[in-house]
Amino acid sequence: MIKLEHVTKVYGSDVVALDDVSVEVGKGEFVFIVGQSGSGKSTFLRLLTKEDKPSSGRLWVAGKELNRLSNWKVPALRRSIGCVFQDFKLLSNKTVRENVAFALEVIGQRRHNIERTVPEVLKLVGLSDKAERFPHELSGGEQQRVSIARAFVNRPLIMLCDEPTGNLDPTTTEDIMKLLERINRTGTTVVMATHDQRIVDAMRKRVVELEHGKVIRDQERGAYDLGV
Amino acid sequence: MAFRLSYIALEAYRGFRRNLLLALSLVIIVAISLTLFGIALLAGRQVELSFGYWSNKIEVSVFLQNGITNEQRENIRQQLQSVPAVQTVFYESQQQAYERFREQFKDSQDIWRNVTPTALPESFRIKLKNPEQFALVHDRFCNGVLDDRGKEQCVPGIDQIVDQKRLVERLFAVLNLLRNSFLVLAGVLGVAAVVLIAVTVRVAAFARRKETQIMKLVGASNTYIRLPFLAEGVFAGLLGAGVSFVLLRAGMYYLQRVRDQVAIFKVLPIVGMGDFYSSWLILLAFGIVASAIASLLALRKYVRV
Numbered sequence: 128m129i130k131l132e133h134v135t136k137v138y139g140s141d142v143v144a145l146d147d148v149s150v151e152v153g154k155g156e157f158v159f160i161v162g163q164s165g166s167g168k169s170t171f172l173r174l175l176t177k178e179d180k181p182s183s184g185r186l187w188v189a190g191k192e193l194n195r196l197s198n199w200k201v202p203a204l205r206r207s208i209g210c211v212f213q214d215f216k217l218l219s220n221k222t223v224r225e226n227v228a229f230a231l232e233v234i235g236q237r238r239h240n241i242e243r244t245v246p247e248v249l250k251l252v253g254l255s256d257k258a259e260r261f262p263h264e265l266s267g268g269e270q271q272r273v274s275i276a277r278a279f280v281n282r283p284l285i286m287l288c289d290e291p292t293g294n295l296d297p298t299t300t301e302d303i304m305k306l307l308e309r310i311n312r313t314g315t316t317v318v319m320a321t322h323d324q325r326i327v328d329a330m331r332k333r334v335v336e337l338e339h340g341k342v343i344r345d346q347e348r349g350a351y352d353l354g355v
Numbered sequence: 356m357a358f359r360l361s362y363i364a365l366e367a368y369r370g371f372r373r374n375l376l377l378a379l380s381l382v383i384i385v386a387i388s389l390t391l392f393g394i395a396l397l398a399g400r401q402v403e404l405s406f407g408y409w410s411n412k413i414e415v416s417v418f419l420q421n422g423i424t425n426e427q428r429e430n431i432r433q434q435l436q437s438v439p440a441v442q443t444v445f446y447e448s449q450q451q452a453y454e455r456f457r458e459q460f461k462d463s464q465d466i467w468r469n470v471t472p473t474a475l476p477e478s479f480r481i482k483l484k485n486p487e488q489f490a491l492v493h494d495r496f497c498n499g500v501l502d503d504r505g506k507e508q509c510v511p512g513i514d515q516i517v518d519q520k521r522l523v524e525r526l527f528a529v530l531n532l533l534r535n536s537f538l539v540l541a542g543v544l545g546v547a548a549v550v551l552i553a554v555t556v557r558v559a560a561f562a563r564r565k566e567t568q569i570m571k572l573v574g575a576s577n578t579y580i581r582l583p584f585l586a587e588g589v590f591a592g593l594l595g596a597g598v599s600f601v602l603l604r605a606g607m608y609y610l611q612r613v614r615d616q617v618a619i620f621k622v623l624p625i626v627g628m629g630d631f632y633s634s635w636l637i638l639l640a641f642g643i644v645a646s647a648i649a650s651l652l653a654l655r656k657y658v659r660v
Contacts, residue, residue: 178571201574202576205571205574216568233575233580234574234579278573281574
């Protein structure tokens with residue numbers, strides 16, 4: 128589903144964000160990308176959505192080789208990827224339902240299709256009763272569930288989560304992780320960047336650790352601090 | 356992919372309201388620029404019209420002295436006819452000159468009421484084979500040396516020889532200068548309008564940066580993301596063209612009123628409503644195309660996808 132071969136990303140002339148990274152993620156896997164701030168986690172995710180291009184190396188996402196993907200095909204790539212962020216990125220002037228529907232409207236989905244799909248995904252994330260609320264009326268955990276609903280509503284093959292629990296308290300974090308696990312069980316590949324040790328230890332999933340842009344650990348069913 | 360027109364129109368309208376002052380100044384500058392451009396177009400059309408009118412009528416007038424004898428007159432006619440450059444020679448008596456004068460100013464009685472036939476000189480009106488050959492005729496009869504009264508010495512019986520073409524050329528020069536200055540002004544303001552469109556797009560891109568970011572991430576096509584910004588710029592171009600229509604229409608109205616009131620203009624053909632509408636259609640197309648191109652250039656810079 129995702130494959131990187133000797134990928135290096137250099138910003139400017141000397142800031143090395145990723146250094147000869149080779150990683151493969153299979154369909155339906157759940158992978159944590161861990162590492163300190165500045166270790167290259169965010170760059171890793173940005174390369175997968177083609178927001179950035181690697182300086183060298185090749186990478187494949189959802190069966191497409193990104194180096195060869197022409198710009199006008201990038202939207203199609205992104206439709207097969209759902210993105211979740213630490214700061215939710217919800218539109219404050221739209222309700223929960225409208226925020227989720229927005230993701231379908233802007234890719235030209237038909238209205239009746241949107242009206243059928245949005246309630247389903249809101250039910251999945253447990254927000255059916257808050258569909259007409261605005262983001263500022265929700266708790267942090269609820270806002271993150273809206274953002275997950277928006278990322279998942281188009282049934283992507285891959286979910287990319289950049290510190291999705293970074294702003295949340297431990298109980299809420301647990302709820303979000305359960306939700307991501309449920310999404311993973313539907314066959315969706317989940318890649319989650321985090322530096323939250325407790326989550327990684329509790330989940331016992333594959334862990335890829337980055338340090339100064341290098342992969343220093345790639346472990347099945349790992350924990351955060353093992354092998355350091 | 357189905358674009359919803361209502362979505363694009365609504366987003367463009369919202370963008371407009373959000374930056375109302377900026378949008379207003381953009382519309383005003385586009386309107387002024389297009390109006391000047393329109394004036395230039397109409398002035399150019401006027402030159403063409405006037406030229407068409409006069410090119411058949413451009414003549415050389417040989418005004419004869421008062422009290423000329425029949426013999427002198429016949430002598431001059433024969434000499435004129437013998438000049439190779441001359442095509443036709445037509446004699447206009449004092450009475451005929453008077454009637455032509457009355458006809459030209461028939462609506463302005465106060466001009467011709469006190470004019471008697473004897474106040475107007477009799478003349479030979481000459482059509483040249485080539486209008487450039489005025490000097491050939493002139494030099495044959497007059498010496499070109501002006502005396503203290505500003506008149507040159509001509510053969511007996513001829514008062515003066517006037518090249519009507521030169522008078523017309525002077526008018527054309529004024530019209531052309533007018534047209535060119537308006538074109539330059541329109542161009543300068545057009546550049547300002549392009550800069551303002553770029554600023555407007557940048558401000559709009561900043562105001563909608565969050566939407567744009569989300570659209571990119573969920574895989575909206577580039578066209579879909581950019582179309583509202585483009586629509587905003589083109590909307591300004593359209594409104595500017597609309598305002599220029601009103602301004603130019605008002606200008607046409609006053610032009611026609613002046614024409615109807617001032618007798619001397621009555622004989623002139625003048626740009627009509629057909630010219631006005633066709634000029635305005637050019638302005639409309641120009642406004643839309645130019646603002647679309649300016650928006651697209653700004654989009655490449657400020658709305659990266």
